[in-house]
Amino acid sequence: MALTNRSKQVAVRELTFMERLYLPAIIKGMMITLSHIFKRTPTVKYPDQIREMAPVYRGQHVLKRDEAGAERCTACGLCAVACPAEAITMESAERKKGEENLYREEKYARIYEINMLRCIFCGLCEEACPKEAIFLTDRIVPSSFTRGEEIFGKDLLVEAMNERIDVSKRQRPEVLEFKKDKRHLHNLTYQDARPKTTAHH
Ligand code: SF4
Numbered sequence: 135m136a137l138t139n140r141s142k143q144v145a146v147r148e149l150t151f152m153e154r155l156y157l158p159a160i161i162k163g164m165m166i167t168l169s170h171i172f173k174r175t176p177t178v179k180y181p182d183q184i185r186e187m188a189p190v191y192r193g194q195h196v197l198k199r200d201e202a203g204a205e206r207c208t209a210c211g212l213c214a215v216a217c218p219a220e221a222i223t224m225e226s227a228e229r230k231k232g233e234e235n236l237y238r239e240e241k242y243a244r245i246y247e248i249n250m251l252r253c254i255f256c257g258l259c260e261e262a263c264p265k266e267a268i269f270l271t272d273r274i275v276p277s278s279f280t281r282g283e284e285i286f287g288k289d290l291l292v293e294a295m296n297e298r299i300d301v302s303k304r305q306r307p308e309v310l311e312f313k314k315d316k317r318h319l320h321n322l323t324y325q326d327a328r329p330k331t332t333a334h335h
């Protein structure tokens with residue numbers, strides 16, 4: 135039984151004289167090729183020429199540090215749960231006394247890995263993160279010769295202190311405004327004096 139009415143009966147028939155000549159079909163094809171010579175070429179001569187990306191292009195991830203340089207990720211695992219490709223794995227550890235300048239929260243990711251071969255760059259990890267720790271950036275993931283090289287660890291994901299990555303274009307103005315409000319614990323760094331009674335999330 136047909137599921138739709140879009141099926142078409144195909145008859146096997148003899149080719150007409152014109153069709154058997156093949157020449158008209160070849161000329162028609164050549165005309166299409168010729169017409170493309172005068173059109174603007176869409177080819178980009180990468181890497182000499184870099185294509186302009188959309189402001190929210192989703193490329194290689196970054197694990198952000200806060201303004202004081204501490205890693206924002208608290209290894210809650212929400213990004214891994216949200217990831218439809220199961221590309222993220224991590225192992226958490228407890229922050230020790232004196233490590234407040236390294237890790238923002240009491241728990242941090244000792245290991246954090248993204249398998250770039252699995253990732254489909256959907257951005258759901260970025261949306262799931264409650265700590266503004268993971269963002270996709272406009273960086274292109276470099277190709278490699280082995281699969282192992284495509285598993286990116288913290289060495290490649292955490293932003294370098296001297297090469298911070300600006301993600302403010304990916305954040306809504308309301309969010310950027312909220313972050314200025316130091317009454318919220320979420321916006322405090324280890325350098326800020328933490329109010330004991332009034333602080334809330
Ligand atoms: S961008 Fe999507 S597929 Fe890639 S790690 Fe994040 S959630 Fe997973």
Ligand code: SF4
Nearest residue numbers: 207208210211213263
């Ligand atoms: S990146 Fe965000 S969502 Fe993922 S484990 Fe770290 S804090 Fe949680």
